[in-house]
Structures are given as C-alpha cells and as structure tokens.
Amino acid sequence: MTIFEANISISLIDFFKSNLKNIDSLERANFFLKEISGINSFFKNKEELMELKKRIEEDISIIKEPNRRAYGDFQTNEDLANNIVKYLSKRRVSPEFVIEPTCGKGRFILAALKQFKGIKKIVGVEIYYPYVWETKFGILDLFLNEKPTCKPEIEIIHEDVFNFNLEDLAKENKHLNILVIGNPPWVTNSELSTLNSNNLPQKSNFKSHKGIDAITGKGNFDIGEYISLQILRNFDENKGGFAFLVKSAVVKNILHNQWKSKYQIGNIRKLNIDAKKEFNVSVDACLFFTKFNSSAEYTCQEIDFYSQEEITEFGWHKNKFVYSIVDYNKAENLDGKSPFVWRQGMKHDCSKIMELDRFNGHFINGFKQEVSPEQNLLYGLLKSSDLKHEVVDFYRKTTIVTQKKVGQDTSYIKREYPKTYDYLENNRAYFDRRKSSIYRGKPPFSIFGIGDYSFAKYKVAISGMYKRTTFSLVLPEKDKPLMLDDTCYFIGFNTIKEAKIAQTILNSDIVQAFLKAIIFSDAKRSITKDILMRIDMEKAYHLLESEINISEHSDWKLFGEKFKEGSSNQMSLFSN
Ligand SMILES: C[S@@+](CC[C@H](N)C(=O)[O-])C[C@H]1O[C@@H](n2cnc3c(N)ncnc32)[C@H](O)[C@@H]1O
Known part of the structure; x- marks a missing residue:
C-alpha cells in the first residue's frame, strides 16, 4: 500500500483512521505523534495533515516508482541494516546521536532504534519526498508495535544533503557521542552528466570537477565518495564513528588521499559485503567503518563482513600505497624499475x-x-x-x-x-x-x-x-x-x-x-x-x-x- 507514494502498513492506516479522525489541528496532531514516536513536526503544515486524512479514506493504489537512477538509489535491506548495526554494537558503538545523511526508506534508522539503547537524537535527511514519509511511517509503526528501548527526538528532513549544514550540526553536537551511518547514493558524476541530472553539490563546482579535484585528486567519482568526505571533514573531531556502505573504490580513494587530508580517523575497517546478493548489482562494495577523533591513521583492515575473516591490511606503508602490507614486507626489494619495457x-x-x-x-x-x-x-x-x-x-x-x-x-x-x-x-x-x-x-x-x-x-x-x-x-x-x-x-x-x-x-x-x-x-x-x-x-x-x-x-x-x-x-x- 502507498500513501504519498510511500509504502505504508495496513495497521498504520488503521491507526491513522481511528486516531486522527477527530484531530484537525496541526499542533495537536504533531504533539500526539511526537508523544508516541519522538518525531518532530510529523506534518510540516496543515495541508499535509488534511491530505493524509483524505488519502487514508480513499482506495490506496500502488504507484509505479519513477526512474531514480540519478539518485543512486539502492535501498539497504532490513536484514543487512540490522546486521550492520549489531556488528557496530558488538564493537562497543553506543551512540547518543544518530545521523543518516541520505536516509531513504529509513532502514538504518529503524535498525538503530531497535539496537542502541542510549540514543537521544536522530536526524535523517532525504531528497525524495515519498521516502521521507516512508521513514516516518516506519518509525511510527515501530513505536506502535515494538516499543523500542529508547525514545529519542527525531527529525526526518526533506532536503538535499548538499544544501544541509553538516558543519553546524557537527559543531553543535560536540558533547554527544555521534554515529553517522548510512548508504549514500551509488552514482558517479559522469553518470549524472549522461542522465542530465543536477543531483550534484552545486557550490563545490562538482560538475566541472574543480572543487572535487582538489578534494579527491581526480575527475570521475562516486557522489557517495563526496558525501563521505564531507562527513569526515566535518565530524573528524567529534566523538563517535562513521559507518557507510560504499563501493570498495571509495575506501581505497579516501585512504589514498588520507596522506594529504590527514583526517582524524582511526581503527579504519573495510568490511566486504556481497553487493550482488544484497543489492543485485555487480560491484565491489563494503561497509566503511572508522572512529572519529583519533590520531590520523593511514592503513585499513580489510575483512569479510559475513565471516569476519581478515583479508588484508592495506594503505600507506613505507611511503608506498600497497594492498598487502604483509606481502610488501616480504617482497619490497623488488619495488623498483623493470629493466624490460612492458x-x-x-x-x-x-x-x-x-x-x-x-x-x-x-x-x-x-x-x-x-x-x-x-x-x-x-x-x-x-x-x-x-x-x-x-x-x-x-x-x-x-x-x-x-x-x-x-x-x-x-x-x-x-x-x-x-x-x-x-x-x-x-x-x-x-x-x-x-x-x-x-x-x-x-x-x-x-x-x-x-x-x-x-x-x-x-x-x-x-x-x-x-x-x-x-x-x-x-x-x-x-x-x-x-x-x-x-x-x-x-x-x-x-x-x-x-x-x-x-x-x-x-x-x-x-x-x-x-x-x-x-x-x-x-x-x-x-x-x-x-x-x-x-x-x-x-x-x-x-x-x-x-x-x-x-x-x-x-x-x-x-x-x-x-x-x-x-x-x-x-x-x-x-x-x-
Ligand atoms: C543508496 S540509497 C540508500 C538509502 C538509505 N541510506 C539506505 O541505506 O537504505 C541513497 C539514497 O540517497 C538519496 N539521495 C540521493 N541524492 C540525495 C541528495 N542530494 N540529498 C539527499 N538524499 C539523496 C536517494 O533518494 C536514496 O534514498
């Protein structure tokens, strides 16, 4: 079932039908829903409230989703989001403030609400309006049916993350233990040019590469990489950590650049996932997990997410960027110049x-x-x-x-x-x-x-x-x-x-x-x-x-x- 093009459960429709029937005031509706779920301003204005009330009385049809290629839209499935959050919990991640910068249907937010006990605040940002609703519906459903152990203050913001002030968010929350978690868009700037899309950070001159070149040192790359860099740059001195699902190349690029950028990140881990199984796409992808506020590190442990088997340690070693530090130590004296021209x-x-x-x-x-x-x-x-x-x-x-x-x-x-x-x-x-x-x-x-x-x-x-x-x-x-x-x-x-x-x-x-x-x-x-x-x-x-x-x-x-x-x-x- 969908409302505002967002999936909604039948039980939630019934809940709205019986509980909003006699509420026409925006303030009362928002107060009532905040008491249950912690979500601030569930309805932005009265029109949204009245529209929802009208729609739940109508026949609700399934609307075909538009082409969302330009938004790099690969929603994380519930199991993967839950397993990632459990993994973080085992590694003693216990956030007071959870930030999901491109929250989509909100699977990471829901998983965090189920797993972490001490969350005081959640902020989710999403550009696609139906997903904003789906996240809010999902949270409300969770509070109505599962009673999570914490009830944080929640903001689900309909906004382009490139216009969202991450810098202020980082500065204002220095006192809180933060987890920035998510799965940013899987799309490159050159794909966006082909799609004629403007889903790009305008101010940084992303399209003409100048701003981004300065950050990454190259022309074509994933916008997920750009968002990751924005997070690291703004939050590396905050307490807490960062866990993003990204293409493997993003981690490699960030680490390669770490030599110059020197972000205050440590315990850097690349946990490989099976993107074919999880997202039905053939790319090398992983969970990039690191701790903020550490002394800058330059190497990364690569691990299989499912078996936790260690694969390699890669990164900067003896002034070289290498994939296997162990193997490099064995064979480093071969690193020179070939006498043959390949x-x-x-x-x-x-x-x-x-x-x-x-x-x-x-x-x-x-x-x-x-x-x-x-x-x-x-x-x-x-x-x-x-x-x-x-x-x-x-x-x-x-x-x-x-x-x-x-x-x-x-x-x-x-x-x-x-x-x-x-x-x-x-x-x-x-x-x-x-x-x-x-x-x-x-x-x-x-x-x-x-x-x-x-x-x-x-x-x-x-x-x-x-x-x-x-x-x-x-x-x-x-x-x-x-x-x-x-x-x-x-x-x-x-x-x-x-x-x-x-x-x-x-x-x-x-x-x-x-x-x-x-x-x-x-x-x-x-x-x-x-x-x-x-x-x-x-x-x-x-x-x-x-x-x-x-x-x-x-x-x-x-x-x-x-x-x-x-x-x-x-x-x-x-x-x-
Ligand atoms: C790969 S999906 C992942 C969604 C969610 N984080 C998850 O883990 O399921 C990327 C999400 O980013 C959203 N998105 C794309 N461009 C965005 C932008 N400029 N600002 C905010 N959200 C954006 C898409 O609509 C989509 O929901």
Whole structure:
C-alpha cells in the first residue's frame, strides 16, 4: 500500500483512521505523534495533515516508482541494516546521536532504534519526498508495535544533503557521542552528466570537477565518495564513528588521499559485503567503518563482513600505497624499475573489420562476410580471455596488422597486398568513424600499440582485466608471432629460452607476492603498465639464483649477462 507514494502498513492506516479522525489541528496532531514516536513536526503544515486524512479514506493504489537512477538509489535491506548495526554494537558503538545523511526508506534508522539503547537524537535527511514519509511511517509503526528501548527526538528532513549544514550540526553536537551511518547514493558524476541530472553539490563546482579535484585528486567519482568526505571533514573531531556502505573504490580513494587530508580517523575497517546478493548489482562494495577523533591513521583492515575473516591490511606503508602490507614486507626489494619495457597490445577500434574468424580456411569478419585478404598482413590475435594457460599457442581470432610502427605510411598496402587493400578501402567508413582523437590526421587504417616489439616471436604476457597474476608464454605460429590486443601487456623475446626464463622469474613466489602486495583487484583494470614497470626483474633474478644451481644452467647464466648489457642499452635486446 502507498500513501504519498510511500509504502505504508495496513495497521498504520488503521491507526491513522481511528486516531486522527477527530484531530484537525496541526499542533495537536504533531504533539500526539511526537508523544508516541519522538518525531518532530510529523506534518510540516496543515495541508499535509488534511491530505493524509483524505488519502487514508480513499482506495490506496500502488504507484509505479519513477526512474531514480540519478539518485543512486539502492535501498539497504532490513536484514543487512540490522546486521550492520549489531556488528557496530558488538564493537562497543553506543551512540547518543544518530545521523543518516541520505536516509531513504529509513532502514538504518529503524535498525538503530531497535539496537542502541542510549540514543537521544536522530536526524535523517532525504531528497525524495515519498521516502521521507516512508521513514516516518516506519518509525511510527515501530513505536506502535515494538516499543523500542529508547525514545529519542527525531527529525526526518526533506532536503538535499548538499544544501544541509553538516558543519553546524557537527559543531553543535560536540558533547554527544555521534554515529553517522548510512548508504549514500551509488552514482558517479559522469553518470549524472549522461542522465542530465543536477543531483550534484552545486557550490563545490562538482560538475566541472574543480572543487572535487582538489578534494579527491581526480575527475570521475562516486557522489557517495563526496558525501563521505564531507562527513569526515566535518565530524573528524567529534566523538563517535562513521559507518557507510560504499563501493570498495571509495575506501581505497579516501585512504589514498588520507596522506594529504590527514583526517582524524582511526581503527579504519573495510568490511566486504556481497553487493550482488544484497543489492543485485555487480560491484565491489563494503561497509566503511572508522572512529572519529583519533590520531590520523593511514592503513585499513580489510575483512569479510559475513565471516569476519581478515583479508588484508592495506594503505600507506613505507611511503608506498600497497594492498598487502604483509606481502610488501616480504617482497619490497623488488619495488623498483623493470629493466624490460612492458608494452600494451595493439589497438584499432575497428574490430568488426579488423578481426576475422577462421572457418575451414575461410575468414569471416564481424559482419559475417567472407573475406580473403593476403596472408602476409594476417596475424593470430590473443585477447585477455585467451591468456588462461601457462603456455598459449592457440588463437581464436586473426587480425590485419596494417603497420609495423605507429604512424607508418599505409600506401604500400595498395601496391603489395591489393586484396587486403580492397577490403580495407571498401570498409573505410568504419575506420573514419573511429571516435578517438589518436586516429585524427594519421594514415588510413592506422593502428596503435604497434612497434618492433610486437613482432618479437616469443612473448611473456598477462591480462590487465583479470585478478590472475600468472604470466603466460605466448608461442609463435610457425615463424609468425601472435599479436595481443590492448587489454594485455607483454614483453617480447627472440628466443624461447629467454622467454621461458623471464616467465619463470615472473611466476616465482617472490614476484607473485610483490604483485599481490601492490595490486588492488577491485580496479577495472587491476594490472597496468605502471604496476608491471615496478617489478625489478633483475633483483628477482638474483634472489632466485640461490634456488637454482646456476653453473648447471648455462641459459640462466646467460640471461643474467643480459642484464649487464641491458643497463647500457635499456634492454633493447629483450624489449626489441
Ligand atoms: C543508496 S540509497 C540508500 C538509502 C538509505 N541510506 C539506505 O541505506 O537504505 C541513497 C539514497 O540517497 C538519496 N539521495 C540521493 N541524492 C540525495 C541528495 N542530494 N540529498 C539527499 N538524499 C539523496 C536517494 O533518494 C536514496 O534514498
């Protein structure tokens, strides 16, 4: 059932019917409801009171909810809100003042009222009017049916949190033990631009990023992150704590920035939840829990919320931002500069034309058309999903490689490979439609991520998209090297022996521990060129020397010699 588009229980409708029947005065109605529930100004004005009285006598229909995407609307379910509040209670959180800055349907407020005994005040803020009502109805229902152990003064405020004065609220309540709890909107500022929404903090120049850049150091981010930062900034000197459900990246970003912001927060915890189960969304999310008024801390314990199993401690350690302090301590001496230049695979942004499937010796493009270019410019292509095994010598896709290095003139294709040229020229419109500015002013059919290194026969490669940190050895097809797409990274070698040694070093326990220490797997692309360029393979090689009897392994010894050569010529022998 809904009233004012807010869900309401039948028992509450009956309660209103019998108790408000003879009350037409705003003051009397509000006094009566405050006595029961503690809610201040249940009705803002007489019109609201009369409207409610009218609506409870009518047939109440279920109204379809409007699209609330711009409000990042993922309401916390009752069980999760209750479990979070119980968890906090176990950790001796016992607030006198509970603040829910974007309270939605009020599940955290209800859970707090059921769990905490000493609450004196509650403030909930919500932008969506039906939810303001649903929260008030829920509280009234709770007091009528369950008789909570405390009866605080409650304000449920219909307001945009960006216009709400958090600073004064923090200053005026320094004497109270505060809990700021909630689940702020799950939406990024760039999603809001796409939705043409103005649900943004106007004063801080959020949209043009300037204000927010100063706070977070980057352009696109969650507005939940912004709200979290506002809370930390205003309340970090108050007594009490903070417990927000946020995307995992928000905690990582806040901690990364803590180096500069130095908020007075301690006991920082990231408690991972299953967002698919709780909210039916596929994101990494967690409860971010920390204590105000502590000396500023820079690391965070990551824990599984359900099992309470400790996962890692991440954050600032020895002036580096690392994902696993334990692993970093084991492998920190590998944190340096790679003697090899890691390369990203090729990029063409025209897969329907450039990538071909093979069927019984025939080639089919993305439009299911059969094509027959000359073999010379065709190469096997591997994507992230092809790098699942330690050795890869099989490919599903073939790609046309139009250049040997970036910017190379492509007019040779017409002269030397007329069939390939005709095919490309007939589909030129698809190339011309490529949006990225990198293709502007470049020869027709240009590709990127291509150079001498792409033609190294043997490659040691890894996907940037997966959490797996094992490196694959990529073998050529006869004498022709396989190409990788731009979701992969690799180093190239001319001999299989060198490639195998490089792979052994990279897959060794010590390098794997180093990667585990520095990779944040919640990122979209968890493995990047920057990460790979930090692996000092020469140091790893020397650490492994003790495990291998070098005198018996001439190839290993030779490989070590190459580091010496490499220091003067930037490992050109290896990186090609
Ligand atoms: C992720 S939901 C969570 C709701 C509630 N905190 C909970 O835990 O169930 C985010 C809530 O923020 C509200 N919201 C979005 N933008 C807001 C704003 N600018 N000011 C106040 N509330 C806002 C939405 O309407 C929605 O109810």
